[in-house]
Amino acid sequence: MTSPGLIEYKDASPEVRAVYDDIMATRKTDWINNFWKALAHDPATLKRTWEDIKQIMAPGALDPLTKEMIYVAVSVSNQCGYCIASHTAAARKKGMTDAMFHELMAVVGMANETNRLAAGYQVEIDEQFRS
Amino acid sequence: MTSPGLIEYKDASPEVRAVYDDIMATRKTDWINNFWKALAHDPATLKRTWEDIKQIMAPGALDPLTKEMIYVAVSVSNQCGYCIASHTAAARKKGMTDAMFHELMAVVGMANETNRLAAGYQVEIDEQFRS
Amino acid sequence: MTSPGLIEYKDASPEVRAVYDDIMATRKTDWINNFWKALAHDPATLKRTWEDIKQIMAPGALDPLTKEMIYVAVSVSNQCGYCIASHTAAARKKGMTDAMFHELMAVVGMANETNRLAAGYQVEIDEQFRS
Amino acid sequence: MTSPGLIEYKDASPEVRAVYDDIMATRKTDWINNFWKALAHDPATLKRTWEDIKQIMAPGALDPLTKEMIYVAVSVSNQCGYCIASHTAAARKKGMTDAMFHELMAVVGMANETNRLAAGYQVEIDEQFRS
Amino acid sequence: MTSPGLIEYKDASPEVRAVYDDIMATRKTDWINNFWKALAHDPATLKRTWEDIKQIMAPGALDPLTKEMIYVAVSVSNQCGYCIASHTAAARKKGMTDAMFHELMAVVGMANETNRLAAGYQVEIDEQFRS
Amino acid sequence: MTSPGLIEYKDASPEVRAVYDDIMATRKTDWINNFWKALAHDPATLKRTWEDIKQIMAPGALDPLTKEMIYVAVSVSNQCGYCIASHTAAARKKGMTDAMFHELMAVVGMANETNRLAAGYQVEIDEQFRS
Numbered sequence: 001m002t003s004p005g006l007i008e009y010k011d012a013s014p015e016v017r018a019v020y021d022d023i024m025a026t027r028k029t030d031w032i033n034n035f036w037k038a039l040a041h042d043p044a045t046l047k048r049t050w051e052d053i054k055q056i057m058a059p060g061a062l063d064p065l066t067k068e069m070i071y072v073a074v075s076v077s078n079q080c081g082y083c084i085a086s087h088t089a090a091a092r093k094k095g096m097t098d099a100m101f102h103e104l105m106a107v108v109g110m111a112n113e114t115n116r117l118a119a120g121y122q123v124e125i126d127e128q129f130r131s
Numbered sequence: 132m133t134s135p136g137l138i139e140y141k142d143a144s145p146e147v148r149a150v151y152d153d154i155m156a157t158r159k160t161d162w163i164n165n166f167w168k169a170l171a172h173d174p175a176t177l178k179r180t181w182e183d184i185k186q187i188m189a190p191g192a193l194d195p196l197t198k199e200m201i202y203v204a205v206s207v208s209n210q211c212g213y214c215i216a217s218h219t220a221a222a223r224k225k226g227m228t229d230a231m232f233h234e235l236m237a238v239v240g241m242a243n244e245t246n247r248l249a250a251g252y253q254v255e256i257d258e259q260f261r262s
Numbered sequence: 263m264t265s266p267g268l269i270e271y272k273d274a275s276p277e278v279r280a281v282y283d284d285i286m287a288t289r290k291t292d293w294i295n296n297f298w299k300a301l302a303h304d305p306a307t308l309k310r311t312w313e314d315i316k317q318i319m320a321p322g323a324l325d326p327l328t329k330e331m332i333y334v335a336v337s338v339s340n341q342c343g344y345c346i347a348s349h350t351a352a353a354r355k356k357g358m359t360d361a362m363f364h365e366l367m368a369v370v371g372m373a374n375e376t377n378r379l380a381a382g383y384q385v386e387i388d389e390q391f392r393s
Numbered sequence: 394m395t396s397p398g399l400i401e402y403k404d405a406s407p408e409v410r411a412v413y414d415d416i417m418a419t420r421k422t423d424w425i426n427n428f429w430k431a432l433a434h435d436p437a438t439l440k441r442t443w444e445d446i447k448q449i450m451a452p453g454a455l456d457p458l459t460k461e462m463i464y465v466a467v468s469v470s471n472q473c474g475y476c477i478a479s480h481t482a483a484a485r486k487k488g489m490t491d492a493m494f495h496e497l498m499a500v501v502g503m504a505n506e507t508n509r510l511a512a513g514y515q516v517e518i519d520e521q522f523r524s
Numbered sequence: 525m526t527s528p529g530l531i532e533y534k535d536a537s538p539e540v541r542a543v544y545d546d547i548m549a550t551r552k553t554d555w556i557n558n559f560w561k562a563l564a565h566d567p568a569t570l571k572r573t574w575e576d577i578k579q580i581m582a583p584g585a586l587d588p589l590t591k592e593m594i595y596v597a598v599s600v601s602n603q604c605g606y607c608i609a610s611h612t613a614a615a616r617k618k619g620m621t622d623a624m625f626h627e628l629m630a631v632v633g634m635a636n637e638t639n640r641l642a643a644g645y646q647v648e649i650d651e652q653f654r655s
Numbered sequence: 656m657t658s659p660g661l662i663e664y665k666d667a668s669p670e671v672r673a674v675y676d677d678i679m680a681t682r683k684t685d686w687i688n689n690f691w692k693a694l695a696h697d698p699a700t701l702k703r704t705w706e707d708i709k710q711i712m713a714p715g716a717l718d719p720l721t722k723e724m725i726y727v728a729v730s731v732s733n734q735c736g737y738c739i740a741s742h743t744a745a746a747r748k749k750g751m752t753d754a755m756f757h758e759l760m761a762v763v764g765m766a767n768e769t770n771r772l773a774a775g776y777q778v779e780i781d782e783q784f785r786s
Binding site for chain 6: 528555557558559562563565569573576577580581584585586590591593594595597598599601602604605606607609610611612613621623624626627628630631632634635636637638639641642643645646647648649650652653654
Binding site for chain 1: 172246
C-alpha cells in the first residue's frame, strides 16, 4: 500500500498519545480524525503540525470561525478533497450557517475567476496599491 | 503589446462609463483601478464581472471585511500578484489591522501546508465528515 | 545570479544552433524568444522540448490557433507571466482577434470559478458522466 | 454531512425550477446534472452562475465546442474531477472527436510542463512581447 | 463514458505493444500501470511521453530515487491523486524508506506554506539572489 | 503601501534579533534575506516559521541539498517567484551543479505534464498501488 495507513489510539506510542490527548482536549471531542492518525507515522511532524495549528487557529485578532472559513477557502482553491470535508465540518461546528457557507463559496469562486482575469489581461499594479 | 492596455474614463464609451460611475459610487472613491480599465476592452465582461462582485461582496451573512480577507486568502494561494496587492489594500480600507493581516497570512500558510500533507499521506475522508 | 541567463545564437554550440534554426524556420521568424535561450543551457531539454512542442502544436484535428488559445488558457490558470505574454502574442500572430481574446478570458475565468464551486459543494460525479 | 446534498426538481422552489427549466431548454436535455442541484441550495448563486455561463458559453467569436474544450483545459490544469468529467462529456456532445480530445490533452500537458520550465529558469519577458 | 478506458496488452496494436514492452523491460516489471493503458488511445502521445520519461528519469547528475521523490513532491503540490499513488509506489520500489518519505512530506508541506507567506507579504527578491 | 515592508536588524526588537541571529548562525551567513525581514512584522510567525524550517531542513534521512531541491520543485510548480530565486540560490550554495539543476527542472516539467494527462484521461488508481 502506498498510503501509510492510520495509527489508532490503542496502538499509539506515548508520544503520539500525548498529541492525540491534547487534540481531543483542545477540541472538546472524543475522537481523532484520520489526518492526525496518518501523520502519527512521523511523530515529529505530528507534534509540530498540531502545535502550529493550535497556535494559529486560537482566538486572536480573528475569531476561530473566520479562521476556519479562511481554511476552507484555501482548501477549495487547492482542490484538496480531504481538507474541504474536514474544515467545512469544523466550520459548521464553530457556527457557520448555510447562508455563511453559501457566501463563502461565492467569494471563493469569484476570487478564482478574477485572479485569472487579472493575469490574462496582464494588469499592472496601480501606483495607489504600492505607496 | 500582448497586454491590451487600459481604458481611461475620458476615453470610455457611455456603457463603460456607467460601470465606472457605479464602481466609484459603490466604493465611495474617485478613481478606478487598473483591473477594470483593462476589462473595459470587453464591456460585456466588465459589466458582468462588476455586477457579480457587487452582489457577492455586499454585506450579508458575512461582513464585507471577512469577505475581503477570504478574497486575499484565495489570491495568495493562487500567487496572483495584482490581486494580492489590490485586495490587501481593499481589506486595509475596510478595517483589517496589522494583527488581523498577520493571522490571515498564518492561516493561509498553514492551510496550504496541511492541504499537501493530507494529499501526500493519501488520507481517506472520515465517516464522521460524510454523515 | 540564480537565473542561468540567456544563450545568444552567436554564442551557441552547433547542437543548440540547429534547434534555433529549426525554431525560426518552423515559425517563419528571424529571432528566438528568451524561453529557448534559457533552455539552451541544457541542450537535451532544449531539443526534447522543442520537438515535443513542434509535434503537439502542428495542425491536426485541432487547428494551430485553437491549440494556441488552449495554451493561453492553461498559462493563465497557472499564473505563468512569461507564458501568458508569449502565448498570447503567438495566438495574436495566428489570428486571434480582440473578440476571440475576450471570450477566451471569459471562459477561463468562469471555468476557474465553477471548478471551485464544484469542489466546495463536494459535488458527486453524475452517473450519466460515468457510463 | 458536510456536503449540502442535491435538490431534485420535484423538491425545488419555483425560483430554482425556473433556472432548471432554462438549463434544460438551453441545452436541449431533460435532466439536470448534480452541479446545479448542489448550487440550488443558494438560489442567488445558482441563478447568477447559470446566467453567466449561458452568456459566456454562447456562440460568439469562438464556437461552443472550442469554448468547451478551453473549459476542459482549465479543469484538467486545476485537477477538478467533477469538472473534467462533466465538461469532457459536454465537449463530446458538442462534437469533440477522439482525435480532438487527444490533441487537447497533449497541449494541456505540454503547457503545464513549459509553464514550469519558464518559471524555474526565471525567464524574463522579451521586449517583443511587451511592445 | 467520459473516460476513454484502458487498452490491455492483448488488445493493443503492435505500435502500442512496442511501448508496453519497452516500459516493462526498462522497469523490470511484468505489468503496465493504468496511466499508460489510458494514454494508449493516442499512440503518438504514449510513445512521446514514455520516451521523455525514460530520458528524464534515467540516472544522471541526480540519482533515480531523488528524481522519483521530486516527482512525488510535484504531484502532491498539484493534488494529483493518481500520480501521488503511482510515484510514491515507484519511490518505495527505488528505496525510499519511511523516514525519507516523512521528511519528503515535511519539506513539501513547508514549501507550500512559505510559498504563500512570501506571496502574501509581497516580498521583493533580494539583490543577492539576482547577481 | 499594501506590502508591510522590511524590518532591518538595527530596527528589530530583541525577540526578532534573536531569530535573525539564529538564522545567520545556522546558515553561516552575515545577512538576512527579505523573507524574514517581512515576516518580522509578526514575531510569532517569524519564530514559528524559522523553527519549523530549521527542524525540517536539517540533515536527516534526506541530505540538505536533496531537501533544498525538493523545495525548488514545489516553488516552481507553484509559480512563486521569490521562492524560486531564494531556494535556487540556496541549492546552489549547498552544491547543486548546473547539471543537477537541469535535471531537476526536467523532472519538475515532466511531472507537471503527466499530472494533467493522468487527470484529463481520468485514470483510476491501479490495485497494485493500493495494496
